[in-house]
Amino acid sequence: MTAPFTVHDRKPLPTGFLDDVRAVVGDRLGTGDAIRLQHGSSETHFDPVLPDAVAFVRSTEEVAALVKLCVAAEVPVVAFGAGTSLEGNVTPVRGGLTIDLSEMDAILAVNPEDFDCTVQAGVRREQLNEHLRDQGLFFPIDPGANATIGGMASTRASGTNAVRYGTMREAVLSLRVVTPDGRIVRTARRARKSAAGYDLTRLMIGAEGTLGIITEITLRLHGIPEAISAAVCAFETLQGAVDTVVQSIQIGVPVARIEILDEAQMRACNAYSKLDYPEKPTLLFEFHGSERHVQEQVETVREIAGHNGGGDFLWSNRPEERNRLWKARHEAYYAAMNQRPGAVGWSTDVCVPISRLVECIVETQADLARSTVPSTILGHVGDGNFHVVFAIDPNAPHEMHEVEALNERIVARALAMDGTCTGEHGIGLGKQQFLLDELGDAVDLMRLIKRTIDPKNLFNPGKIFQL
Amino acid sequence: MTAPFTVHDRKPLPTGFLDDVRAVVGDRLGTGDAIRLQHGSSETHFDPVLPDAVAFVRSTEEVAALVKLCVAAEVPVVAFGAGTSLEGNVTPVRGGLTIDLSEMDAILAVNPEDFDCTVQAGVRREQLNEHLRDQGLFFPIDPGANATIGGMASTRASGTNAVRYGTMREAVLSLRVVTPDGRIVRTARRARKSAAGYDLTRLMIGAEGTLGIITEITLRLHGIPEAISAAVCAFETLQGAVDTVVQSIQIGVPVARIEILDEAQMRACNAYSKLDYPEKPTLLFEFHGSERHVQEQVETVREIAGHNGGGDFLWSNRPEERNRLWKARHEAYYAAMNQRPGAVGWSTDVCVPISRLVECIVETQADLARSTVPSTILGHVGDGNFHVVFAIDPNAPHEMHEVEALNERIVARALAMDGTCTGEHGIGLGKQQFLLDELGDAVDLMRLIKRTIDPKNLFNPGKIFQL
The missing domain is CATH 3.30.43.10 (Uridine Diphospho-n-acetylenolpyruvylglucosamine Reductase, domain 2)
Known part of the structure; x- marks a missing residue:
């Protein structure tokens, strides 16, 4: 490759x-x-x-x-x-x-009255949620993978619940960080908000380890809602599914998760996770709240879906059914890879203002239809964020070039719509040119900060930008 | 002074x-x-x-x-x-x-479908909300004063709605900033979330103009809720009022505003804003949502208040009544000053984890009771944030020293509770030593960033910290 x-x-x-x-x-x-x-x-x-x-x-x-x-x-x-x-x-x-x-996987403190906890960076999100469950609390950020909290902070991760609960940017109250001079600093206290000096917490979140190493994280938590309902709804067209998302968000339904999977992704998930959902463009929903409030949300969204060619809502209200559903969603990347044994994966990630989402996804789908490389579309569309996953034949070098070109088109389209080249995966190695396209001179300001804090360029060098 | x-x-x-x-x-x-x-x-x-x-x-x-x-x-x-x-x-x-x-008070764009807008830095929050009203939208951050959006971003302002809608940290999607090298940079695109490079948006928010000058702001907006109910409830004791806040938050009522005013502040407000509320420790509430959901919230909070010595809920459901109520709250600082003609004001601001709020406020009240300088307690207690306002006789120099000492005790107590020396007013000139007490070595990291971005120390010099 x-x-x-x-x-x-x-x-x-x-x-x-x-x-x-x-x-x-x-x-x-x-x-x-x-x-x-x-x-x-x-x-x-x-x-x-x-x-x-x-x-x-x-x-x-x-x-x-x-x-x-x-x-x-x-x-x-x-x-x-x-x-x-x-x-x-x-x-x-x-x-x-x-x-x-x-x-470093110790949960150092849980403060149920304050809805927060402090964990070491190596704690994984599933471990944290198992630990919290008995106290009626949960940590909502869910990027799919069972990532560490430190890694999630470093890439400013978000995932399926972000439309309701925000991203790591909102979820972190404070960090303990080892800075390049070897000092251990705490970026904030445990108060819910603060106006005390520069926001070093947010500077470290998303810095991908280039400005220091996060070792402890104080996180906001949420109470497990009284009622949780999850549903699956298949649509005749991808556009109908996306329209349902956009309209639900625009009339203010506080849906907790609203995920899209295209026909190809549903086929892959059925095969990989042994499910039998219709192999059509599909939305997965989850509603949180009081019994009454959840019912109200469900009624509203069902009506919107009906107007957009949505079929029946298939409900998963028992925890084990819900877990099966979200497990399948979380395995979507592996499911997509599994369709082509030996394939190499490439997962791209853009995010646009929600008013442009239908256009962005429909045009992207048309691009993909012209390619011979198998691909799927899926995403956390409630906040305008979606992914395209390609399964590339490692023995066909032209496929890698084709995907490079498709990725460039997908990102350029998102940027033209005032979107971002990455909603949640970060820049890493793969999106450095796109970051320049997106933010121009602002990247020089980032470089200036990097050179000052890490003057020898030793912390995860070569990531986000070239110095 | x-x-x-x-x-x-x-x-x-x-x-x-x-x-x-x-x-x-x-x-x-x-x-x-x-x-x-x-x-x-x-x-x-x-x-x-x-x-x-x-x-x-x-x-x-x-x-x-x-x-x-x-x-x-x-x-x-x-x-x-x-x-x-x-x-x-x-x-x-x-x-x-x-x-x-x-x-620079132009509202440059409103995107109702995306729930965002872009404004010049000199737009004031009341002007913005008047502009948005016909579109069914509002901008929730409300620090009381009719501040400019640029100033609010620069001090990481929050105010009465923050418990539900967050602070300027959460409200800003993107900034246009003139940096000390004279370049104009945009810190982010209009997407709801992004993982593209360092979070320059959050670095500028709360930097108090020391790293550049914010000239345009893209803000998240919210739909005006279907139902809004405001209520006033007097309590026998300040502790009863604070307990009501803490318990309401802890059981997860998504109250939009929950403000405390002590007896002295209520007396001042009645006099200044020509009201006739009971002159007791008081909570002001506002509930947002669907009719059904608001009703549900109100029932829950009324029950909690009843258990804590709260009296009747006095309702303000008509917009003009609600406006009168919040206008009085916004004038609280001037009301407190008005009680002592010619007085000089000092408004301090701390924020603690909510589990420590009762203890923090009750101990603060005991401190104030021992002072001869008139003072009031008020605040956005839903997120653990409260203020003490002192009305100081400019001809009695010992009063200024007394308030200095009281302020030190108030801040030290908040820090000992893992709180912050400022929830929303910023560090400015007044809290530089407290910032050091709060964050220690992390302040060196702030200084390093300041020296790099503004090497001649020309941008609002002497604020936040000494170089």
Whole structure:
């Protein structure tokens, strides 16, 4: 596969560096090929690039000690959580040390009265929600993958619930971060809001580990709603499904999730997750609230769907049925890949103002229909965000080029509609040119901040932009 | 009055500088005492410091031209909106040029289908809401004063609706900013969410004009709810009122506004706004939603209030009654001042996790009871935020010292509860030591960013922190 970056400026580790690292983490240091490959590979089409070593940390203090070693020895350092990112966000393109935070998985505090909790960066979202369930609380941000909270903060993740509950930008109250000078800073207190100085919390969220390493996160939580109803509704056309979304949002229904899957994606999900839904453009809904309020929302949306060629609502009100439904949604990427054994995946991600969503998706679908590469459309359309997943034959190089061109068209269309080149996957390696197209001179301001905070360009170098 | 800052390093304007400014803004340049005093005074206890000149701008391009002049001539530059800030946020402590953006008051675009709009920085929130009303939309952030949207963004304002609708941090989709290098950048597109690079939008929000000048803002809007109900409820004790707030929030009632006013503040409001509410600790509520949903919220909160010594709910369901109620709330600061003719005001502002709110307010009240300086407690308690307003006799210097000491105790208590030294007023001149107490080393990171983006320290110098 072609890769949209070049591996450059890779230097061998200085003599004695690994001994210094071992003095911090003991035998929690991996230098074997398997572990390096695991931390250098991506779930999508990016070529693997191996780190020189992987350190498994267990405390913020260990991270700070390693950061000091890396900076002193000028060794690149990449923070790694679950490795589920989609734009090559944790690929260590200049080698160096990958710090794996997955063993920092302690839930440090839950404050039910304040609807918040503090967790270590390696806690995974499913683990957190299992822990919270008995207290009647949940953490809504759900990007599909069972990602770590640290990784989700670093890529400004969102997912299926964002239309109602916001993204990681809104979900985080405070961070503990190891900055490139090796200091441990806390970006905010636990108050719900603050006007105290620059918003360092939001600066670190979405910085993809280029400005420091997030080690602890204080999160806003929500009460598990009294009533939850999930439904599946198939449509005759993709346009009918998207129109239903747009109209529901525009009249203000506070729907908790509203996901679209096109015909191809439904076919893939049925096969992979052993379901038997109609193989048509489909919306998955979830409604949260009091019994009365949920009923009111459902009535409104059902009426809108009816006007747009929607069929019956198939209900999943029992938790196990709902879990099966959302599990299938979460497996959509693997389902799409599974249709073409041995295929390489490419998942792109754009987000547009909702008034442009119908046009954007319909035109994208027409583009895809002209391609020979199998693809599916799916997304969190309530906030204007959708993905296209391509299953590429690795033995047919022209397919990779074709997808590159399609991706460029999809992003250019979103930008022309005043949208963004990524709603939630981040820039990573794959979207650097698009970031320039999107924000122009503002990217220089980002570079200025990066150069100041990380003057040696050691923190996840080569990501978001080239310096 | 003592001032917690020193006027330092003030230089005369370079020869010819005003001619250069006049070449940009023509006769929209003020150098007379009256206009300089108006732009150098504060609504609260800070000593006035006059700018050397005030330029009234009408476009982003004019701002950029003036910024280039100021940087070339090393003249300090302060952006000014409505001048309603409370921590000396726009006092030009090193003199220089104040850029008044109040004539940049065009509403550039309203996109009803997307629930957003783009405005120039000088648009005031009341003007915006009048403009939006016919389209069934409103902009919820309401700090009380009829501030400009640019000023509200710069101080990360929030106010009465924040418990339901968030603060300026959540309300802004994108900014147009003139950076200290004279460039005009747009920080984001109009998409609802984005993972494209560093969050420059949030970096500028709350930066109090120290990193550049915000000239245009794209805002999220909300649909005017089908039903709005406002109510007033008096309590026997302040604790009973706060308990009602905490319990309502904790069981998840999505109340739109929930404001507390203590006995002294109610007495002041009755006198100033010609009302006849009971002069007891009081909550003002507003509920938004469908008819059914509002009714459900009201029933729940009324029951909770009953358990906490609350009296009858006095309803204001007609718009004109509601407006009268909220106008009185918005005039609370002036009402408090009015009780002591000639008094100087000092309004402090803290925010704590809601589980600590009762303790924080009750202990604060005990502090105030021991003071001879008249004071009131009021606040947006749904998110843990409250204010104390002092009416200080300018001819009794010991009162200023007494209030300084009380303010220190109030802030120290909030910090000890993992709260913040300012929920919404910003750091300005008044809370710089408290910011250090609150965030420690993180303030060094803020300074680093400031020095990089504004290397000559010309943009609202002397605010938030000392370099």
